[in-house]
Amino acid sequence: MDSTGSVYNVTAVLSNPYVMKKHGGGYEGFLVDLLNKISEQAGFKYNIQLVKDGNYGSLVDGRWTGMVGEVVRGEADIGLGDITITSMRKRDVDFSKPYLSQSLRLLGKKPVRYDPGLGFLLKPFTVELWFYILIALLLVAILFVVIGRFNPFEWRHVASDKDPRGARHSFGLRESFMFVFSTITLQGYRETPRSLAGRVLAVSWFIFVFFMVVAYIGAATAFMLAGQNMPSMPFEDIEDIVRDRTVQVGMVRGGSSFQTFRTSTIDIYNRLADYVEMQDSFVSTSEEGLERVRGGGGDFVMVMESLRADYIAQQLPCDVMVYGKGHFSMGLGLITKQGSGLKREINTALLRMKEDGIIAKMQQKWWTLMGRCPVARVANKRQQIITASQVTIRKLAAPFLLLLIGAILAVVVLVGEIVFRKLRQ
Secondary structure, X not given: OOOOXXXXXXXXXXXXXXXXXXXOOOEEOHHHHHHHHHHHHHOOEEEXXXXXXXXXXXXXXXXXXXXXXXXHOOOOOEEEOOOEOOHHHHOOEEEOOOOEEEEEEEEEEOOOOOOOHHHHHHOOEOHHHHHHHHHHHHHHHHHHHHHHHHOOOOHHHOOHHHOOOOHHHOOOHHHHHHHXXXXXOOOOOOOOOOOHHHHHHHHHHHHHHHHHHHHHHHHHHHHHHHOOOOOEOOOOOHHHHHHHOOOEEEEEOOOHHHHHHHOOOOHHHHHHHHHHHHHOOEEOXXXXXXXXXXXXXXXXXXXXXXXXXXXXXXXXXOOEEEEEEEEEEEEEXXXXXXXXXXXXXXXXXXXXXXXXXXXXXXXHHHHHHOOOOOOOOOEOOOOOOOOOOOEOOOOOHHHHXXXXXXXXXXXXXHHHHHHHHHHHO
């Protein structure tokens, strides 16, 4: 068939970046560029009109809908859209050779790098642990005040003529709190306790502080290193999703993707279809699924054609990504009426364009050069990454117990020193 000088009616479905409305009228996109090149080589002209029902084409009560239906009924000569070549469709229309190949992949929420914010320095310990440390600090400071006031061997009871430096004022209320605060921050202090009870309490407090500082430095280091990790996904592919059942998988209700998984002879694909039905995670359109992915916290992923998913992931606001392996390799082709002869001319043009690298350049133009988002780098659940967890009161129970024993022992020694002084008098 020689189509030179002929004008063909083209029915199209709007789908980014394949066919899109252009500002000021007309259409643009990957397939529009492709059809322009084909028409130049084959020598025909064309008029694009959008398919009336907006569908690609499915068999309903023995009649084809969408683009396929319009080509079958002779309302259009060419069907233009990212339509998958299937055996059922090939029974009633002719498909060109595939101009692109794709698979089914998962579109998910892009994980973000952990940001501890302004509270990073408080993050290593739990709120409960910080509270107990504060209580311990206050009680120890008060106990130093009690020892300084009532212990007959403490600086307070030293005669002024025998205390030229004024150390007798070292363990009043203000000074005791300064002593405790300065030691917990590993700073110097003016005087140490003079009495045995005060020294027992000071040693117990020093041991407690040592364990707290070591635990804090270790936990803070872990949090700093964990903050340098790549963001991670809670699954690697559909096997993890079906097994863990913590992430919902969205598919278009009645769409070809779900039917592909349902009719597959591979067990994991059947189990995924069962999981989608059990969760009732169907969506009406791909756009609805995309909104659920963006609105969720990573607990919803959408099964989508890889080429379309790649395009969406590279557009603003850069909050989604394509993840996991590809499933079910599929070809995309142009539709023509059976026996029209257009198929041969289109195939010849497509073959020449592939050999010349024209199709690869078109794909780069609409997917890579039009992209506005960097490629996401994430870790999956099987990769070794540094994790950090807050230190709890249970993990540091031993230092608190030692401090309690030291405080009790200091009180006992205080009583003993008071009694000893009374007996000597």
